Amino acid sequence: MSPLFRTALRDAFLSALVALGLFGAMVGLRTNVGNDGKLELLARPTSVAILVGLTFVGRLAIVLWKARSRTVPVKAGPSSLSGLGRYMGPALLVLALTMPLYSSRYIIDVGILVLTYIMLGWGLNIVVGLAGLLDLGYVAFYAVGAYSYALLAQNFGLGFWTCLPLAGLLAAFWGVLLGFPVLRLRGDYLAIVTLAFGEIIRVVLLNFTSLTGGPNGISNIPRPTLFGLTFTAGGGEGSFADFFGIEPNVTYRVAFLFYIILGLALLTNWVSKRLRRLPLGRAWEALREDEIACRALGINVTVTKLTAFAIGACFGGFAGAFFATRQAFISPESFTFIESAIVLAVVVLGGLGSQLGVALAAIVMIGGGEMFRDFAEYRMLVFGVALVVVMVVRPRGLVSGRAPSVSLGTSRTISADMVSQGHG
Amino acid sequence: MTSLLTVDALTMRFGGLMAVDAVSFEVRQGEITALIGPNGAGKTTVFNCITGFYRPTSGKLALHMPDGDLELAGMPGHIITRRAHVARTFQNIRLFQGMTILENLLVAQHNTVMPNVASGLLAVFGLGRYRGLEATALDLAKHWLDKVGLMARADEPAGSLPYGAQRRLEIARAMCTRPRLLCLDEPAAGLNPRESDELSVLLRGIRDGGCSILLIEHDMGVVMRISDHVVVLDHGKKISDGTPEHIRNDPHVIAAYLGEGDEGLDDAANAGEAA
Incomplete structure (x- = not known):
């Protein structure tokens, strides 16, 4: 037995012991209300044994794997995933474009959900990934967008396509409004204030009953139309099915929604990719790298941060308007902190600043989460473990490294170790 | 004088x-x-x-x-x-480590390439004078790359340069603000x-x-x-x-x-x- 294996065994044994201590009480003993109304104690030794066994094996594997990776130096350099990325992006796009043609309604629905999060992820990526400002209240702009459309449609009878830019503008406006007081804060403080902002918006929506309907939300939000053609289930005059002389089918509406969100997501992608190559995007990245140097070079730090906030918020607003039209019903419950957390997790998991990474992370997290609905309450457990594993194996996200925005000769990906993550 | x-x-x-x-x-x-x-x-x-x-x-x-x-x-x-x-450099070098040498020099010309936010946003749609300004900025960047002897490494991240070259790059970057x-x-x-x-x-x-x-x-x-x-x-x-x-x-x-x-x-x- 090699000394390495012996230490690994001892380590695993100790971990198992700790697990026994913890799970012995927490899982091993269960109290039930008996027939006579008294509590009765139930021992569950098998569950404890399984958990302790898992801990032992897991710890052993981790220690051995770590030792192996220490002896075999991991080659630094651009990840294999980013090389693959050249084909993966277009492949995913083709898949997305053709998906509604052969998928069931359920799959298209999941696709819409995933694309919404991809879009939110790309929007937040501008703020967190490019400008390096940690925003924990992104859902606020999503909510502003959704309520903007819902209220404009309800009170003024405006259609989806008129309201979409308005929702984006209003969200951007709120982004600037939030930005002014908080942008002199950095790091943890910025994160806390944006978190509070997200909650403020939600609480206001909840309590401003006369305008927003409070907890009852807003219902009967109109569906989007295709150049005036509606997608009503029963067909009828002026509907899509009637115009083309086909059988009315609810799938058409779902597919239409799918293409709308795909278009919006692609717009987000195009704009943020383009901005990265323009002075504004370069200034954002420079800001993430070193704010003081930016000031010394004559860059107005406040304005630059505000534009990042506003543009990120604008896309959040677009996504919100889409969410409202898709659900036809919104209430403050849809805009809780967990939404911000999920979007941020998508961005971090995908790799800050990486467009493809964010898309992959959203597919895995949201799509995967949908697929594993059968696991019921274990879903969140699997989700958490998966996040931890990815962060251990690829600490800078699925797709790390940064592509230069301009080059004289051949441009090579810059290793993630070199790139700063920003200080808020 | x-x-x-x-x-x-x-x-x-x-x-x-x-x-x-x-x-x-x-x-x-x-x-x-x-x-x-x-x-x-x-x-x-x-x-x-x-x-x-x-x-x-x-x-x-x-x-x-x-x-x-x-x-x-x-x-x-x-x-x-x-x-x-008035431009400055710092006692402890403050380069944008994760950006290439060329990008460092272009960030320094931010105000000439993007005189205001509106022009920065118009550039997304290919409007405005952005293209011409960017070309001028590239020329100035090349001029200083040549002066400090970093032309051959223009596309490498600034953080990968040896110490002396980082000092020179910081001066070149300051000079790019004219x-x-x-x-x-x-x-x-x-x-x-x-x-x-x-x-x-x-x-x-x-x-x-x-x-x-x-x-x-x-x-x-x-x-x-x-x-x-x-x-x-x-x-x-x-x-x-x-x-x-x-x-x-x-x-x-x-x-x-x-x-x-x-x-x-x-x-x-x-x-x-x-x-």
Whole structure:
């Protein structure tokens, strides 16, 4: 037995012991209300044994794997995933474009959900990934967008396509409004204030009953139309099915929604990719790298941060308007902190600043989460473990490294170790 | 030689600490002015006041522009770079490590390429004068890449450069803001003798190109070789001001430096003891 294996065994044994201590009480003993109304104690030794066994094996594997990776130096350099990325992006796009043609309604629905999060992820990526400002209240702009459309449609009878830019503008406006007081804060403080902002918006929506309907939300939000053609289930005059002389089918509406969100997501992608190559995007990245140097070079730090906030918020607003039209019903419950957390997790998991990474992370997290609905309450457990594993194996996200925005000769990906993550 | 910057009774107080005490001097057009003094003399504080990182407690900083004087005291840092064309480098190098060398030089030209936010947003849709401005910016970046000898490595991340090259890149980046006055905070720190010589040549070239230089430096060899004018600070006060020869023989300077054993001042120190 090699000394390495012996230490690994001892380590695993100790971990198992700790697990026994913890799970012995927490899982091993269960109290039930008996027939006579008294509590009765139930021992569950098998569950404890399984958990302790898992801990032992897991710890052993981790220690051995770590030792192996220490002896075999991991080659630094651009990840294999980013090389693959050249084909993966277009492949995913083709898949997305053709998906509604052969998928069931359920799959298209999941696709819409995933694309919404991809879009939110790309929007937040501008703020967190490019400008390096940690925003924990992104859902606020999503909510502003959704309520903007819902209220404009309800009170003024405006259609989806008129309201979409308005929702984006209003969200951007709120982004600037939030930005002014908080942008002199950095790091943890910025994160806390944006978190509070997200909650403020939600609480206001909840309590401003006369305008927003409070907890009852807003219902009967109109569906989007295709150049005036509606997608009503029963067909009828002026509907899509009637115009083309086909059988009315609810799938058409779902597919239409799918293409709308795909278009919006692609717009987000195009704009943020383009901005990265323009002075504004370069200034954002420079800001993430070193704010003081930016000031010394004559860059107005406040304005630059505000534009990042506003543009990120604008896309959040677009996504919100889409969410409202898709659900036809919104209430403050849809805009809780967990939404911000999920979007941020998508961005971090995908790799800050990486467009493809964010898309992959959203597919895995949201799509995967949908697929594993059968696991019921274990879903969140699997989700958490998966996040931890990815962060251990690829600490800078699925797709790390940064592509230069301009080059004289051949441009090579810059290793993630070199790139700063920003200080808020 | 006409005056470019007049520092008049500049005072900076941090609570009870008087970091800079009524310092006055001039930076003349087309000259290299060195600011020297022992550690803690207040040199970097003077720099931070001139470049807008600190707001001076009192005093005036008049920059003489062709169209009248500009008061720098209290002006925000980014406006000083933008309107007064005063650029600076840092004692501890502050490059954008994760961006390429070329990108570093383009970020420095942010204000010329993107005069305002609206033009920055219009550029997304290919509108505005962005294309032409970007081409001009690239040309200027190439010019300075060539000057500092980093053309071959233009597409590599700045963080991968050796120390000496990072110093040169920081100067090139500051020059890309098209400054009238370049403030360098210890540019020769950590350089080997050959690199210091190259730096001297580079700085003289910049001066001859029409940009005045204000320099903080501890390497007396470099200071004595390239400066046209030297200002000496000690404990926040100006103790001497003159040509390198004058400074070399000033007893006040020698007293302030005594025991520090700076090569360039050794002879002068002996003379001072004799006096």
